[in-house]
Amino acid sequence: MEPLTFFLSVFGASAAAGLLGALLGLGGGIIIVPMLSLLFGVNFHYAIGASIVSVIATSSGAAATYVRDRITNLRLGMFLEVATTTGAVVGALVAGLLPGRVLSVIFGVVLLHSAWTLFRSRHEDVPTGVEGSPLATRLRLHGAYVDPALGRVVKYQITRVPQGFGMMWLAGLISGLLGIGSGVFKVIAMDLLMRAPIKVSTTTSNFMIGVTAAASAGIYFTRGDISPFIAAPVALGILAGTIAGTHLLLRMRGAAVRKVFLVVLMVTALQMILQGIRGGIR
Amino acid sequence: MRPEDRTDPIPSITRMELAISVVLRWGVMLSGLVILIGILAFALTHTTGYAQVPAHHLRDLLAYHQSRGPGYFPTAVHEVLAGALAGKPYAIIAFGVILLIATPVVRVAMSVLFFLAQRDRLYVAITLFVLAVLLASLFTGVG
Secondary structure (H helix, E strand, C coil), X not given: CCHHHHHHHHHHHHXXXXXXXXXXXXXXXXXXHHHHHHHCCCCHHHHXXXXXXXXXXXXXXXXXXXXXCCCCCHHHHHHHHHHHHHHHHHHHHCCCCCCHHHHHHHHHHHHHXXXXXXXXXXXXXXXXXXXXXHHHHHCCCCXXXXXXXXXXXEEECCCCHHHHHHHHHHHHHHHHHHCCCHHHHHHHHHHHHCCCCHHHHHHHHHHHHHHHXXXXXXXXXXXXXCCHHHHHHHHHHHHHHHHHHHHHHHHCCHHHHHHHHHHHHHHHHHHHHHHHHHCCCC | CCHHHCCCCCCCCXXXXXXXXXXXXXXXXXXHHHHHHHHHHHHHHCCCXXXXXXXXXXXXXXXXXXXXXXXXXXXXXXXXXXXXXXXXXXXXXXXXXXXXXXHHHHHHHHHHHHHHHCCCHHHHHHHHHHHHHHHHHHHHCCC
16 A cells, blocks of 8 residues: 555544544544554554544544534533543553453443443433532533524533542543543433533533543653654544534434434444453553 | 524623633644644655655554654654754654644643633632643653
């Protein structure tokens, strides 16, 4: 393969990953890592380094639009970043001490269980009848956004703050430990536990994943895991893809977003279980 | 249809939201532009700026260099800056990547300032904590 062919192929696939990531609040690692390592035979270290770049690019590229359109819940995101950043640091510190493969299987099973819960609420555009918790009120986490697909303002209340915070800590731990799947856990924590509308969950996850990834980006960069030739098409492709993804999310109904997320959730769960069984995680 | 086209019963965009969105937008546009310049320089000159990598063969470009020691591309900030100023294509791309990594950090730092201006002590503490963890893990290499 010519270098140019490689560049264009990775650019195109990264654009698809950016679109999906912007839509669902994920970093696109579940596409980038297998694509680079399995399809193009790129070394696993470079694939992980590129996926870190893809997460940061997806996050900033998508959040620029979502924050301006006021779908992202800034306070919710910033509050939960306390959990994800500390979780990520702990995850990186204990990475060698814990059985990564066993954890990968366990978290994969947790995701499968969440998929079942999500499946039962797949027709839901926005949650109804949620009574906000006093702690969420004190932290001023409740919010409202204009939903163009529904043609109205959606007001929502946040509940189960400690549980969501705990799940976010786990999301950070997983990203520090396994390098994958943290966006999926963030969306689940906000959607299923804290009962934020799905669009608020995915866009706030998008807002947050860049910070979690930036915390670990330094070590990958100095270690030499971020190859310029591989990072360039990934970063440029992702940025192009997020432009399309953000336009799409505004027009999609919440229930449709839930269904796409459900598919990706199951793929991620199976990927984590398989990785745990076969090995291949750091 | 854009949200701002309709009558809006919720308060209009705050200065903080606007500033955060502008920082993120400029961060990605600037880093994207720098990476693009770097890759164009690479395509036009057929050199990475780092002699050890032959720029014509994909296998060599994708080979994992870390285990073979430094020198294939810059991995420290001062090397990146020096290389980018010298016009080395790989260093220009790496500089764009650094801009990309710095964008969320700048965003967090800026939210601290906005919460300070609002005298929102709780969220000053929250964002300051996140910034501290972020900087600590960036600079100590933990995380």
